[in-house]
Amino acid sequence: MLEEAGQRNPSYQTLPRFYAVTANAPLAERFTVNGDRLWHDIHYTAQWSLPSPGGITRLCASPEDKMARDWFREQVLALGADYKVNATGTQFALFPGEDNSIPPIAMGSHLDSVATGGKFDGPLGVLGGLEVIRSMQEQGVKTRAPIVLINWTNEEGAKFWPFLGSSIVYAGQSTVEKAQASTTHDGSGIRMGDELRKIGYVGDGPNTFAEFPISAHFEIHVEQADSLEKAGKPVGWVTGWQGMTWYSVDLKGEDGHANTYPMYGRRDALVGAAKIIVDLEKLAYERNGYTTMTNIRSGPWGACNIQSSVRMAFCLMHKEPEGLETMGSDIEAKVKGIAAMHGLDMEMKRDVHLLPGEFWPEAIDCVKRACGEKGMGAITGTGHDSTMTTTLVPTGMVFVRAKGGWSHTAKEWSDKDDCMEGALALGKAVLNFDEVLKTKKV
Template sequence: MAGAKDGGLRRLSCDDNDKIARDWFADEVKALGCKYEVDKIGSQWATMEGENNDIPPIGVGSHLDSVQSGGKFDGPLGVFTGLEVLKVLKESGKKTYAPISVINWTNEEGARFPPGCMSSAVWSHQLSLDYALSCTDTADRTRTIGSELQRIGYAGPKDVSYKTNPLSAHFEIHIEQGTRLEEAGLDVGVVDGGQGMRWYDVSLRGVTRHTDTTAMAGRQDALVGASKAVLEVERIGKAYGGMATVSLFKSAPQNFCNIPAEVDFSFSMQHPDAAVLAAMTDEIEAFIRATAKQSGLEVKSYENVWTFEPFKFHDEAVQCVEHAAKENGFSYKKLISHTGHDSIYTNFVVPTAMVFTPCKDGISHSPLEYASPKDCSVGAQVVLGAVLKYDDMLRERHG
């Protein structure tokens, strides 16, 4: 499969590299004899039959898309682990009570088509399908995710809804994207919840005039106003003990001789306490609006494009992960996730839990992203154990 020249991944959702990865996934699961389906937002579903196919499958899901400067583990580790679960079951001849589904969720990253975790949000009824399919490419507003799914041949017929396409539970493995496990020398993380998140798009407008002839006192420089916001976002993240970053940033006109009159930027904020997160976002909005007023700028738009409250995963599913770690003799600790995953959306409607595996120096969204084969194997064993434990619980309830 195609990768980037720097050794990482540039597999943006619904681009040509994503199609290559999707085609590979389809071939792999068909070779295992799985029932293979694609839904209307492009997510791929591979289901291995169980003894009782009248109950919803246990899901193991993650994503194959990356950010522009991605690594090889964020997302693919979860999908590859799901495939390994299916292979172990097939090769061992073990038939689970419930069917098992492995899912490649479309557009988890949201790097090309914000917001992130798009398909799982639609599946859990947190986002409408029509809205999702109309979301545009950040680099080319004429392209929608709907049109790109059609172009690469992955606009499927299957419904995107937990009501018509249900799961009994959902498990996901992911690199930690932090150093807590690595620093503690632990094998695995049992993820029992996550912090809240906010994404915002902001547009500031000033007046463009000649840079060489306009007096400093009379300028309405949108770039200066936006730059103050960049520093304030960082200050607030540190001051509140949370996380905050300005990411996308565009200014116009782009030349030596004109004062920038148009600036569009995006920022995100995270904190595990909902009240603190609300205070952070209120404070930055007040700052941006006050700065714009003082500088003679217009706040053309200020849009919240993604909101997620701090949450807890389902106790029963978390206990299955913890049981699997203990049963295999792995050292572990309970952790919260610092960012979004498809599991945060499946958690709305079915018991869900996650497994974290250590990653070198906590690096992710980078070609330097790395998790050792041993750590990946340990994490996969925990996922398999959690799935089998949950399957035993379903057998007791229904059998």
């Protein structure tokens, strides 16, 4: 799945190039947002979390996720949204434009988080979009296209694997059935669809782009790196993404007594796994990429067993497609070799393979103009719901400066003013794109 996800939808009609002006659209020029309100929402909604001092732990389809979703529904209904939930739990809040025959411009991100995550990765995108809607209504800003605000389900994949769990279905690269059947790495067999049903978030809203086309997708996100901080810029336009490949590996050895079985002849899956982890770290240095082992589960559980079974998951990241492919073939060879040397049966799956790529120039341009002097170009080191929508329609992302580049930690932080600048850039980008759409030949 997600193979070659970096390729764009070839059937989409490229927009004319003459939109590429350097000023913002007139509506965008006058647009403002309420930074206090956004800041309040970020910290208010952070209450829906497992105990996670300074950050949040709001795993997909958890009771905490339900609370955040319920709050989101109330907010958008109060703003008059046409509200739907789809079969993978994604929430859509549609607001009409002047011409409702045009597919809506989407703003989307996710309210779910990783375990021991921060308050910004995900929520900032949804809450920033909410702030844009509120400010547009207050300022009487009417777009030609409708606007849809989306809370995508299971972006993180922290609970159910793989990640981008609903936008992948929307992009036609997986199915509702597969997404609902996605399970957690802990071996419990808990399925996303069942857990979403328990919290009342399996609905009859649209699941795919074919059912519910959009014109574009914009997303605010914390940078998760320190290039904006180093350059002293509060915001950035995201030009593209680093490539990444995710693997899961199962190693099967043989049971035996931890104290009495001689070293010779052991088929210890955990020793094999450890050698893979050590080689995986080395690989990052050898190929100038990043690598991370993100999960390990070893058994049989207990005090006195040679470990006969290990399941693990890891990712490779590289800015160049060739670098990514080379890292992939390197680690595949190493895993096979280590398994063979330790007499282990091995199954290795490439779950995700996202080549590095670039967002649509027309969307990047809308974000760039929205950021203006306050911004700079940057690339993202990871996948987002936007890296799914970009396979379909013009997609752009606004980066917000992140303290120390930290993310997926309680230390994740963006200042209030930077969050405000991010939401402002998002709103302006949407308005810029709305203006661009006017020039499109229908």
